Amino acid sequence: MDKASIYQKINEILVEEFEVDEEIISPEASLKESLDLDSLDYVDLVVIIESNFGVKLVEADFDEVVTFQDFYNVVEQKMTIRS
Amino acid sequence: MISLPISGEKLLSLIPQRPPIVMVSSLESYDDKELVSTFVVREGNIFVNGAMLAESGLLEHMAQSIALHTGYSYFLKGEDAPMGYIGSMQNVEIQDLPVIGETVFSTITILQEFMGVTLVEIETKLEDRIIARARIKTVIAK
Numbered sequence: 001m002d003k004a005s006i007y008q009k010i011n012e013i014l015v016e017e018f019e020v021d022e023e024i025i026s027p028e029a030s031l032k033e034s035l036d037l038d039s040l041d042y043v044d045l046v047v048i049i050e051s052n053f054g055v056k057l058v059e060a061d062f063d064e065v066v067t068f069q070d071f072y073n074v075v076e077q078k079m080t081i082r083s
Numbered sequence: 084m085i086s087l088p089i090s091g092e093k094l095l096s097l098i099p100q101r102p103p104i105v106m107v108s109s110l111e112s113y114d115d116k117e118l119v120s121t122f123v124v125r126e127g128n129i130f131v132n133g134a135m136l137a138e139s140g141l142l143e144h145m146a147q148s149i150a151l152h153t154g155y156s157y158f159l160k161g162e163d164a165p166m167g168y169i170g171s172m173q174n175v176e177i178q179d180l181p182v183i184g185e186t187v188f189s190t191i192t193i194l195q196e197f198m199g200v201t202l203v204e205i206e207t208k209l210e211d212r213i214i215a216r217a218r219i220k221t222v223i224a225k
Contacts, residue, residue: 040170040220043197050195059198 006053006079007072013048027069034068055079087112089155097154098147099166103129106144108186113155116193120148123186134182141180141187141215142172145205148189149221153201170200170220179214187214199223 001009015022018035025034035041046057055078065071089097090109098107111119122144124131130140146169154164181187188208195202200222207215 039198040200040222043195043200043202043220046197047195047202057197 001079003072003076006076009052010049010072010075011068013052017044017048025068027072028067030066031068031071032066049075053079055082094151097158097164098150099154099164100147100150104143106130106140106147107151110151110155111188113152115156118148118152118155118191120144120151120189120191121186122189124181124183126183131183135180136182138177138180141177141207142175142217144187145189145191145207145215145217146219146221148191148205149201149203149219152191152193152203153221153223166224168222168224170222173218173220175215175217177215179209179212181209181214185209194218 011022011025014020014025014035018037018041020035031037037045042062050056053075055075057074057078061074061078065074088109088111094107094110095101095105097110098105100106106122107120108123109121111121113119124136128136128140130137130143150164150167153167157164186209189205190208191203191205193201194204200220203219203221205215205217205219206213
């Protein structure tokens with residue numbers, strides 16, 4: 001799966017899971033604020049990433065995540081490590 | 084080590100709830116991702132309406148089954164059971180309710196634990212028939 005496909009797939013599942021318009025998602029936008037994530041939502045985020053990409057995110061993975069691009073990078077890195 | 088099943092006073096030592104709001108009767112089996120609990124509906128229970136357990140009582144039983152999993156895991160680590168809160172309940176389906184004298188069996192499965200939040204799937208059976216399901220998020224008090 002190439003980068004563009006990964007990003008597109010992540011966007012699709014975020015739109016579905018968090019019931020937001022795809023237009024609010026951009027690489028520079030804040031993940032937390034755009035999706036209105038609270039502490040309970042992060043566990044859902046971990047579940048949907050694991051079920052769709054087969055990688056398990058841990059708390060430390062979110063240390064540097066601010067934007068959607070940061071999040072894409074984390075998922076992509078995890079997928080690279082796995083393969 | 085406490086051998087399974089666990090009930091009575093030993094069970095109470097594993098959960099923060101106290102009578103009259105104890106809605107688990109026994110811990111039947113445990114591993115780090117799954118637990119089976121029971122609840123016997125008794126006359127006089129505060130969640131019984133007429134002869135039937137109220138939906139709120141069944142949901143409380145489900146939530147306490149999760150507390151039991153947490154409590155037993157802490158017991159195995161040699162620590163006291165922590166206080167926890169229900170963060171959310173999703174996909175709740177209740178198809179039937181037990182009556183006085185009946186015993187329900189609930190299986191909880193830990194789907195994910197992240198940043199202090201535990202996502203659990205729970206299925207409750209009455210005589211091998213699934214009567215309720217839910218996804219519950221719990222948060223341990225710090």
